[in-house]
Amino acid sequence: MWAFGALALRAVVVPPERCPPVDAGVAMASARAAAGWIDRAQRPDGSYLYEFDRDTGEEVPAYNVVRHAGVTMSLYQFAAAGEGSAMAPAERGLAWMLQRQYRYDDWSALEDPTDGSVDVGASALMLAGLAQRRIATGDGQYDTMMRALSRYLMAMQQADGSFLNSWDRTTNAPDPRFRSKYATGEAFWALAMMHRLFPGEGWDTPTRKVADYLSLHRDEVEEQKFPPWADQWAAYGLAEMAAWDPATVDGGVLLSADNVAYARSLAERFGFLVRAESQRTGGRWSTLIHGRRARAAGMGTWVEALGSLYRLSLAEPRMADQAGKLRERLVCSAGMLAERQVTAAEASGQAHAEVLEGAWFTEGVTRMDDQQHALSGLLRSRLAMGAGERVE
Amino acid sequence: MSDWLRLAFVFLAAVNPAAVALSSWAPWRPRARPLETAGVGFGLALAGVALAAMLADRLLAALDIAPETFRIAAGIVMLAAGAYAVARARVAAASFEDGWRGGIAPLAVPLLFGPAALVAAISYGADEGAWMAATASVAALAVGAWLTAVRPGRWTTLADGVARLLGTALVAVAVGLIVEGVRDI
Known part of the structure; x- marks a missing residue:
C-alpha cells in the first residue's frame, strides 16, 4: 500500500525536476544563436520573420508591432551586453519603427501599420529598446525621440498610475475601453530606464506611480484570477528602480515596502512556474x-x-533572503531554455535549416518572440553564473 | 507560537495520538497493553522520524525534488490522512498483538510512524533541520505510545472526538503546506 502510494505520488505530484547543466558560456552561446536566427530571418525593410511552421515549411502570414519592438529591444540588450554583431539587425529594426511614428501634440508613438492603432506596448518597448541602445553605445542621437515616446506614455497614464492601452485617433484621447496586462509593465520599465538615463527630468514620478499601481491595485482593477499576474516587465522595472542612484530621488528611498512585497510575490510566482516546468x-x-x-x-x-x-535581491536588503532560491531557479530555467534550442547540428541538412537553427519550436512552430524572450532571459541569467553586469 | 511549538503541533496532528489509541483499544479487549509494547513502538517511531528528517536533504536530492515542491506532495499525503482521521477517528492498520512484536508493527509502523508522520519528517527535516523535526515529534509519539498502554474504559468517546479534531487540524496544516509549496520560489 505504501509503495503504491509512493509510486502514485512520484508519478503524479512529484516527478523529478530536471535542471540541465548550464554556465555563462553556454547561456551566451545560446543567446548568440537566438540573435543569429533573428538576424538571418530579418527582411530588408527591417521587419522580422514573424512565425514559421517547420512541418509545412511555410511562414505564417501575420505581424505584430509590439513583438517587433520587443525583438529589436532584445537585440539592443545583446549589444549592451557587449555583442556588437547585434547592432546591425537592431538598427534595421529601429529604422522600421522610426518610419512608423504617429505624432500628436508634443509626443510620438509607434503606429501599427496593419490597422493604424497606436498602443502603449509598442511604444514602451521601442523606448526600452532605445534606452538599451543608449546603454550599449552612449550615443544620444535618439534622446529627443526617447523623450517624445515618454511623453506619449505620460499622455496614456491615468491618475492612479495605470495606463490605458490605445490612443483614440477620432477623439484624440486615450480610449477608456482598453487596458493591456502587458503594456503597463512595459511602460513601467521604459520609464524607469528614462530616470536612470536622464535623472533630474522627473521621470521617477510617473515611474513610482506605476510601481505603486502594480504593487497595490493592478491585479484587482484588471481582474487577475490568480494574482499576482506573472509580469516580467514589472520585475525589470523594479530591478531598474533598485539600481537608481539614491541621490536622484526624493528621500533616497528607491522602493517602498509595498513594492518589495510585490517583488517577493513575483519571485514566488516565477519560482513555482519554473519548478513546475522542470x-x-x-x-x-x-x-x-x-x-x-x-x-x-x-x-x-x-x-x-x-x-x-x-x-533586485542583490541590491535590495529586504529581498536578500530570496537571493539563493532565485539564483537556483534562474540557473535551472536558463538550462532548460538552452537545452531546448535547436542546435546547428540538429538543423544541419534539414530543409529550411537557416530558420531552424537557434530557434525554439512548440508543436512545430516558432515565433519571433520565442527567440526574443529566450535571448533576453539567457542574457539576464548570466549574472547568476558569475558573468554579466548588474546594470544590464 | 515559536517554530518548535508550531512543529510540535504539526506532529501532534500528523501522529494523532488519539487515533493511534483508538486503533489499539479493541472493544473486545478492555485491558491495557503492556508498557513494553509502547516503549518499543515509541523508540522505533522516533528513530524513523529522526532518520527520515536526517536523510531528507539527501533523499530529495536523489529524487530531484526541491523541498518547496515536496511540500505539495507532503500536503497531499497529510490531507488524505487528516480526512481519514476525521471520517474514521482511527489509523488504518493491521491487527494488534501485545509484546515487542506488536511494538514494531503495527504500533511503530504504521500507527505512530505512518505516512503523514513520514512526509512531515521529510518535509520539515529539509526545511527546518533534522534536530528540530525529531525533537518536535517526541511529545506526539510519546503520548501516542503511552495511550496504548492505558486501559480504554470511559476514554473512548473522548479519544474519538480528539482524533477527529486532530484530523481536522491535520487537514488545515496540509492545506497550508500545499499553499506554501505553491507560493514559495
Missing part, C-alpha cells in the same frame, strides 16, 4: 498530468523575470 518531460504521461511544455516565449519571460528579481 517536471515536464514533453512525454505523453507528463503532458497528460502536468500539461504541455511552455513555449520559449513564455519560459523566456520567466527567466527574464528571475534574472531581474535576482538583481
Whole structure:
C-alpha cells in the first residue's frame, strides 16, 4: 500500500525536476544563436520573420508591432551586453519603427501599420529598446525621440498610475475601453530606464506611480484570477528602480515596502512556474498530468523575470533572503531554455535549416518572440553564473 | 507560537495520538497493553522520524525534488490522512498483538510512524533541520505510545472526538503546506 502510494505520488505530484547543466558560456552561446536566427530571418525593410511552421515549411502570414519592438529591444540588450554583431539587425529594426511614428501634440508613438492603432506596448518597448541602445553605445542621437515616446506614455497614464492601452485617433484621447496586462509593465520599465538615463527630468514620478499601481491595485482593477499576474516587465522595472542612484530621488528611498512585497510575490510566482516546468518531460504521461511544455516565449519571460528579481535581491536588503532560491531557479530555467534550442547540428541538412537553427519550436512552430524572450532571459541569467553586469 | 511549538503541533496532528489509541483499544479487549509494547513502538517511531528528517536533504536530492515542491506532495499525503482521521477517528492498520512484536508493527509502523508522520519528517527535516523535526515529534509519539498502554474504559468517546479534531487540524496544516509549496520560489 505504501509503495503504491509512493509510486502514485512520484508519478503524479512529484516527478523529478530536471535542471540541465548550464554556465555563462553556454547561456551566451545560446543567446548568440537566438540573435543569429533573428538576424538571418530579418527582411530588408527591417521587419522580422514573424512565425514559421517547420512541418509545412511555410511562414505564417501575420505581424505584430509590439513583438517587433520587443525583438529589436532584445537585440539592443545583446549589444549592451557587449555583442556588437547585434547592432546591425537592431538598427534595421529601429529604422522600421522610426518610419512608423504617429505624432500628436508634443509626443510620438509607434503606429501599427496593419490597422493604424497606436498602443502603449509598442511604444514602451521601442523606448526600452532605445534606452538599451543608449546603454550599449552612449550615443544620444535618439534622446529627443526617447523623450517624445515618454511623453506619449505620460499622455496614456491615468491618475492612479495605470495606463490605458490605445490612443483614440477620432477623439484624440486615450480610449477608456482598453487596458493591456502587458503594456503597463512595459511602460513601467521604459520609464524607469528614462530616470536612470536622464535623472533630474522627473521621470521617477510617473515611474513610482506605476510601481505603486502594480504593487497595490493592478491585479484587482484588471481582474487577475490568480494574482499576482506573472509580469516580467514589472520585475525589470523594479530591478531598474533598485539600481537608481539614491541621490536622484526624493528621500533616497528607491522602493517602498509595498513594492518589495510585490517583488517577493513575483519571485514566488516565477519560482513555482519554473519548478513546475522542470517536471515536464514533453512525454505523453507528463503532458497528460502536468500539461504541455511552455513555449520559449513564455519560459523566456520567466527567466527574464528571475534574472531581474535576482538583481533586485542583490541590491535590495529586504529581498536578500530570496537571493539563493532565485539564483537556483534562474540557473535551472536558463538550462532548460538552452537545452531546448535547436542546435546547428540538429538543423544541419534539414530543409529550411537557416530558420531552424537557434530557434525554439512548440508543436512545430516558432515565433519571433520565442527567440526574443529566450535571448533576453539567457542574457539576464548570466549574472547568476558569475558573468554579466548588474546594470544590464 | 515559536517554530518548535508550531512543529510540535504539526506532529501532534500528523501522529494523532488519539487515533493511534483508538486503533489499539479493541472493544473486545478492555485491558491495557503492556508498557513494553509502547516503549518499543515509541523508540522505533522516533528513530524513523529522526532518520527520515536526517536523510531528507539527501533523499530529495536523489529524487530531484526541491523541498518547496515536496511540500505539495507532503500536503497531499497529510490531507488524505487528516480526512481519514476525521471520517474514521482511527489509523488504518493491521491487527494488534501485545509484546515487542506488536511494538514494531503495527504500533511503530504504521500507527505512530505512518505516512503523514513520514512526509512531515521529510518535509520539515529539509526545511527546518533534522534536530528540530525529531525533537518536535517526541511529545506526539510519546503520548501516542503511552495511550496504548492505558486501559480504554470511559476514554473512548473522548479519544474519538480528539482524533477527529486532530484530523481536522491535520487537514488545515496540509492545506497550508500545499499553499506554501505553491507560493514559495
